[in-house]
Structure formats: structure tokens, C-alpha cells
Amino acid sequence: MEILLPRGWAPPIGYSNGVAVAPGRIVFVAGQVGWDANQKFASPDLVPQFEQALLNVLAVLREAGGGPEHVCRITAFCCDKPAYLAARPELGRIWRRHMGKHFPAMSMIFVSDLLDNPGKIELEATAVVPA
Numbered sequence: 001m002e003i004l005l006p007r008g009w010a011p012p013i014g015y016s017n018g019v020a021v022a023p024g025r026i027v028f029v030a031g032q033v034g035w036d037a038n039q040k041f042a043s044p045d046l047v048p049q050f051e052q053a054l055l056n057v058l059a060v061l062r063e064a065g066g067g068p069e070h071v072c073r074i075t076a077f078c079c080d081k082p083a084y085l086a087a088r089p090e091l092g093r094i095w096r097r098h099m100g101k102h103f104p105a106m107s108m109i110f111v112s113d114l115l116d117n118p119g120k121i122e123l124e125a126t127a128v129v130p131a
């Protein structure tokens with residue numbers, strides 16, 4: 001995996017602008033919210049939902065033989081911008097606990113609502129598992 005940073009650009013903090021990977025098995029993961037395997041939310045709060053959603057992404061990826069290091073892109077959809085901004089340090093700790101220092105290309109999109117109530121965040125990811 002090659003992190004792409006154009007010459008002269010300041011390095012991004014906590015994500016990558018682009019990622020290039022060698023051919024492999026492409027895995028698409030979508031619709032991962034902060035509920036458990038039984039589709040039950042343990043908390044209405046953003047932080048525990050983020051951790052569970054990230055664990056859900058990694059669980060789906062494991063089914064394809066992949067791990068956190070194979071994630072090339074994550075898009076997050078969040079419906080509580082103030083809560084997200086307030087929780088950034090804690091979200092960073094959760095990220096490092098499960099993803100280490102691997103920072104794929106990422107986008108954060110703030111939306112008015114999510115389908116699954118009381119969902120606060122939804123993650124989708126693209127990974128490439130080496131052949």
C-alpha cells in the first residue's frame with residue numbers, strides 16, 4: 001500500500017489524501033452503524049457507536065481474510081457534528097486501538113439523519129486484501 005501525498009502539500013492529520021494498492025481481492029463494506037450482531041444499539045451516544053461501527057467494519061473485512069491494514073478508504077456519515085468535534089480525542093484513541101497507525105483515505109460527511117435510529121454514525125469502507 002502506497003500513501004499518496006503530492007509534492008509540496010502539507011501532510012493530512014489522521015487520514016491520507018490517497019492510497020494506491022497492488023492488485024488483490026477488493027472488499028466493499030457498507031452500512032455499518034453502531035449496533036451489535038443482533039442489530040441492537042447499546043448506547044445512543046456517538047463514541048460507543050463509532051467504536052462498534054468500526055468493529056463491525058473489521059468483522060466484515062475478516063470474513064474476506066482481511067485486517068485493518070488492508071483498508072484503503074473509509075467514509076463516515078455522522079448526524080451530530082458538535083458531538084463529533086467534542087469527541088475527536090476519544091475517537092482518535094479508539095481508532096488507534098483498532099487500526100493502529102494506519103490512516104487510509106477518509107471522508108467525513110455530516111448528514112441530517114441516518115436510517116437506523118438512534119444511529120449517530122455510519123461507516124463504509126473499501127479494502128484490498130492481497131492475492
